[in-house]
Amino acid sequence: MAKRLLRIFGPLILAAVLVFAVLAMPVKLGFSHVSKSHERQAAVSLSPNVLRGKHIKEEALKDGFVPFFGSSEWSRFDPMHPSVLAQKYHRDYRPFLLGARGSQSLTQYFVMQNIQGQLRNKKAVFVISPQWFVKSGTRKDAFGFYYSQLQTAEWLTHFRSDAIDQYAAQRLLQMPAAQSDHFIYAALQRVASGKKLTDYQRFYLQTRKNMLTQEDQFFSGIDLPSQNLKKVNQQAQKLPTHYSYSALDALGGRLGKAATNDNRFGISNKFYHQGLKKELKHGKLKDFQKNLSYTKSPEFADFQLCLDQFARLNTNVLFIIPPVNAKWQKYTGLSASMLKQFDEKIHYQLQSQGFNNIVDLSDKGNVPYFMTDTIHLGWRGWLAVDQRVNPFLTKQQEQPKYSINDKFYSKKWQQLAPSDLKQYENEAK
Amino acid sequence: MLSFEPYGNPTYFALLGVALLPLMIGLLYGKRSRLYETLISIFFLVLTFGGPKWTQGVALIIYILYEVALTWGYAVYRRHKNSGPFFYVMVILAILPLTIVKVTPAVENGQSSLIGFLGVSYLTFRAVQTMMETRDGTLKDYNIMTFLQFMLFFPTISSGPIDRYRRFEADYRSVPDREKYLGMVQKGIRYIFVGFLYKFILAYYFGTMLMPKLQLMAMNSRGGFLDLSWPVIGYMYCYSADLFFDFAGYSLFAVGTSYIMGIETPMNFNQPWRSPNIKDFWNRWHITLSFWFRDFIYMRLVFWFMKHKVFKKPTTTANVTYIINMLVMGFWHGVTWYYITYGLFHGVALVVNDTWLRYKKKHRASVPHNRFTQWFAIFLTANMVCFSFLIFSGLLDKLWFQ
Numbered sequence: 001m002a003k004r005l006l007r008i009f010g011p012l013i014l015a016a017v018l019v020f021a022v023l024a025m026p027v028k029l030g031f032s033h034v035s036k037s038h039e040r041q042a043a044v045s046l047s048p049n050v051l052r053g054k055h056i057k058e059e060a061l062k063d064g065f066v067p068f069f070g071s072s073e074w075s076r077f078d079p080m081h082p083s084v085l086a087q088k089y090h091r092d093y094r095p096f097l098l099g100a101r102g103s104q105s106l107t108q109y110f111v112m113q114n115i116q117g118q119l120r121n122k123k124a125v126f127v128i129s130p131q132w133f134v135k136s137g138t139r140k141d142a143f144g145f146y147y148s149q150l151q152t153a154e155w156l157t158h159f160r161s162d163a164i165d166q167y168a169a170q171r172l173l174q175m176p177a178a179q180s181d182h183f184i185y186a187a188l189q190r191v192a193s194g195k196k197l198t199d200y201q202r203f204y205l206q207t208r209k210n211m212l213t214q215e216d217q218f219f220s221g222i223d224l225p226s227q228n229l230k231k232v233n234q235q236a237q238k239l240p241t242h243y244s245y246s247a248l249d250a251l252g253g254r255l256g257k258a259a260t261n262d263n264r265f266g267i268s269n270k271f272y273h274q275g276l277k278k279e280l281k282h283g284k285l286k287d288f289q290k291n292l293s294y295t296k297s298p299e300f301a302d303f304q305l306c307l308d309q310f311a312r313l314n315t316n317v318l319f320i321i322p323p324v325n326a327k328w329q330k331y332t333g334l335s336a337s338m339l340k341q342f343d344e345k346i347h348y349q350l351q352s353q354g355f356n357n358i359v360d361l362s363d364k365g366n367v368p369y370f371m372t373d374t375i376h377l378g379w380r381g382w383l384a385v386d387q388r389v390n391p392f393l394t395k396q397q398e399q400p401k402y403s404i405n406d407k408f409y410s411k412k413w414q415q416l417a418p419s420d421l422k423q424y425e426n427e428a429k
Numbered sequence: 430m431l432s433f434e435p436y437g438n439p440t441y442f443a444l445l446g447v448a449l450l451p452l453m454i455g456l457l458y459g460k461r462s463r464l465y466e467t468l469i470s471i472f473f474l475v476l477t478f479g480g481p482k483w484t485q486g487v488a489l490i491i492y493i494l495y496e497v498a499l500t501w502g503y504a505v506y507r508r509h510k511n512s513g514p515f516f517y518v519m520v521i522l523a524i525l526p527l528t529i530v531k532v533t534p535a536v537e538n539g540q541s542s543l544i545g546f547l548g549v550s551y552l553t554f555r556a557v558q559t560m561m562e563t564r565d566g567t568l569k570d571y572n573i574m575t576f577l578q579f580m581l582f583f584p585t586i587s588s589g590p591i592d593r594y595r596r597f598e599a600d601y602r603s604v605p606d607r608e609k610y611l612g613m614v615q616k617g618i619r620y621i622f623v624g625f626l627y628k629f630i631l632a633y634y635f636g637t638m639l640m641p642k643l644q645l646m647a648m649n650s651r652g653g654f655l656d657l658s659w660p661v662i663g664y665m666y667c668y669s670a671d672l673f674f675d676f677a678g679y680s681l682f683a684v685g686t687s688y689i690m691g692i693e694t695p696m697n698f699n700q701p702w703r704s705p706n707i708k709d710f711w712n713r714w715h716i717t718l719s720f721w722f723r724d725f726i727y728m729r730l731v732f733w734f735m736k737h738k739v740f741k742k743p744t745t746t747a748n749v750t751y752i753i754n755m756l757v758m759g760f761w762h763g764v765t766w767y768y769i770t771y772g773l774f775h776g777v778a779l780v781v782n783d784t785w786l787r788y789k790k791k792h793r794a795s796v797p798h799n800r801f802t803q804w805f806a807i808f809l810t811a812n813m814v815c816f817s818f819l820i821f822s823g824l825l826d827k828l829w830f831q
Contacts, residue, residue, distance in 0.1 A: 001457070001607065001611070004611050004615075005611070007615075008611070008614055008615045008618055009618070012618060182431065223638060
């Protein structure tokens with residue numbers, strides 16, 4: 001009987017032991033090299049697998065790619081898109097686009113957790129979308145879509161249990177995605193209440209992290225989407241061989257005009273016909289953003305997580321604040337004074353803590369062909385971004401001096417009306 | 430609170446392995462502990478229907494009490510009397526909860542019913558079968574505890590295979606000898622590993638990686654004749670592959686687990702893609718379901734039609750019954766136009782198939798039969814089945830009405 005049992009279960013036990021051994025191994029295997037073409041593909045893929053993973057990002061960032069944090073604007077590949085310009089004109093940097101539709105500050109904070117080595121004392125670009133700062137902050141399903149157990153496990157193995165960690169844990173606990181692993185959930189509860197992890201939890205997290213890291217190395221490069229790289233190559237062909245601002249500005253105008261000629265908003269025809277036209281016909285969109293506000297939101301504290309992290313890693317960051325298409329804004333009734341107030345509040349949060357590299361484009365919403373649709377940068381908008389991004393990344397920059405203030409995690413700051421900013425500032429002094 | 434889809438992730442299988450180990454040792458030494466089996470059944474039922482899904486758990490408990498009352502009540506009644514109408518009323522009552530669960534989404538805008546839970550169909554099939562065999566007199570010694578074990582046998586509770594009361598009882602009351610049991614364990618382990626290949630590699634590739642892309646392409650290529658396009662064809666094959674590997678994989682897990690528990694739950698699939706005709710396909714695809722329909726709907730209807738001389742010709746009787754049988758199966762899948770069309774399609778296919786086979790029999794000399802026609806028959810059957818799955822998938826509903 002023993003012989004027969006061994007024949008039945010021997011292979012099974014052997015297989016289980018081997019799989020577990022390979023996955024739980026704390027060392028990297030030799031065949032984890034990421035090729036240059038894979039890096040190029042991943043950098044523009046906007047694939048959620050890449051965002052949730054670690055290995056490809058890490059390798060690419062070691063290789064001259066610079067993290068560009070943001071969201072849906074990255075998918076607007078026209079000839080002036082940062083990835084296209086960097087490739088065409090052989091810049092010393094290549095953008096690694098991090099984020100896609102629905103990714104906001106909280107997602108980006110966790111994305112940063114397993115590329116810390118590649119952020120420390122380096123540079124980064126960060127696009128702040130005013131649209132993130134709605135009353136309820138990041139959508140739970142969108143956060144869940146980009147949620148990565150690997151990043152959470154990695155964060156939990158190096159957290160320091162102060163304001164940043166407590167806030168991040170509390171915020172994560174509000175998300176259904178945090179419940180995807182019971183042990184991680186229990187660990188988060190301890191962090192949120194300021195307690196240390198138990199020995200068992202630390203052991204579990206370390207093992208889990210190793211397993212997820214190996215999985216990421218084995219599988220995250222499979223089935224990488226390639227259509228965006230194709231788009232980048234096609235768009236690059238439309239650009240003149242030698243860089244000249246005036247030529248590009250003129251080209252941007254020409255391309256923009258041709259692409260937005262069948263509607264009164266200066267919205268790209270393609271976007272306009274994808275459902276927008278139909279909804280406009282019903283008249284539902286007239287004044288529909290009248291009561292929308294970006295001035296009070298939990299997103300301000302989530303954003304503080306990113307700032308805090310950058311400061312800890314001494315990352316020099318260029319922030320970009322894009323405008324809203326002015327014609328569209330007028331039509332939907334979105335308040336211009338509210339947008340201005342948002343701008344003031346975010347400026348205060350940035351500058352009072354020493355983040356002074358800000359490309360504020362919020363007043364450019366009526367420049368022709370600046371936006372490709374309602375809220376996303378296009379032709380001339382991208383060009384304006386490039387005017388600042390290129391020197392920032394290619395020239396020596398002054399070392400930033402950050403002074404982080406935990407008050408930006410408070411409910412008070414999240415809900416502060418920008419009209420009370422002056423008073424708030426005085427109280428703080 | 431832990432909560433799992435049955436056979437959904439590695440943790441579930443790890444727990445399964447640990448829970449089955451004592452049971453396996455017992456069976457090797459000729460012992461079957463009812464108590465232990467009941468305990469692990471309850472444990473896995475709580476894992477499946479507890480935690481965030483506790484409402485389903487409550488629905489399951491109430492449902493089981495209800496079906497026990499009906500089947501037990503009928504078994505007691507049947508010992509003394511045998512009235513037709515009373516039997517019909519009891520069957521209708523037994524099917525009532527399932528009917529409510531299936532009709533609710535159609536009338537309540539897709540809302541699912543409060544009394545529903547994972548596996549309600551398969552439990553209903555088992556209960557109705559028990560009742561019908563009680564009426565036939567083939568099932569004489571109905572026992573509540575055995576019936577509960579039969580209904581709540583955790584490896585097959587969520588999606589079958591649909592076992593039969595008497596077959597289950599015979600296995601459950603006995604212990605296989607060591608030689609036979611070792612063979613069952615060997616088979617069980619092999620089934621579970623083939624299941625891994627089917628469900629977690631092949632079905633994952635077709636269903637999770639490929640299918641959403643094809644669906645998006647199909648939706649973006651609308652505008653042609655009936656909104657059809659090449660991606661729709663791709664989707665059709667991809668969906669069929671996913672459906673097969675997902676369900677066959679699940680069934681292998683269920684059968685494999687049963688074997689290790691010393692119960693020879695019947696197999697659900699037997700190389701369906703090599704069927705030369707549609708009738709043979711239904712003998713190989715979701716076998717326990719199609720045999721259930723054959724024994725308890727098709728055969729019963731045919732007898733009833735013949736007894737009451739409703740149709741003159743036996744072929745008409747068979748044809749009408751085919752259509753009714755498959756329509757019922759369509760309705761069982763859900764009250765939507767595409768499930769019902771799917772049922773009707775298969776009913777008509779069975780009628781056409783029978784007519785052709787009769788024609789072929791009559792004209793043996795003039796209809797060629799060789800290796801080529803054999804291959805052609807398999808090719809035609811597989812493609813027709815894939816087409817029926819395209820209807821079943823609901824993609825056409827999305828293409829045309831969304």
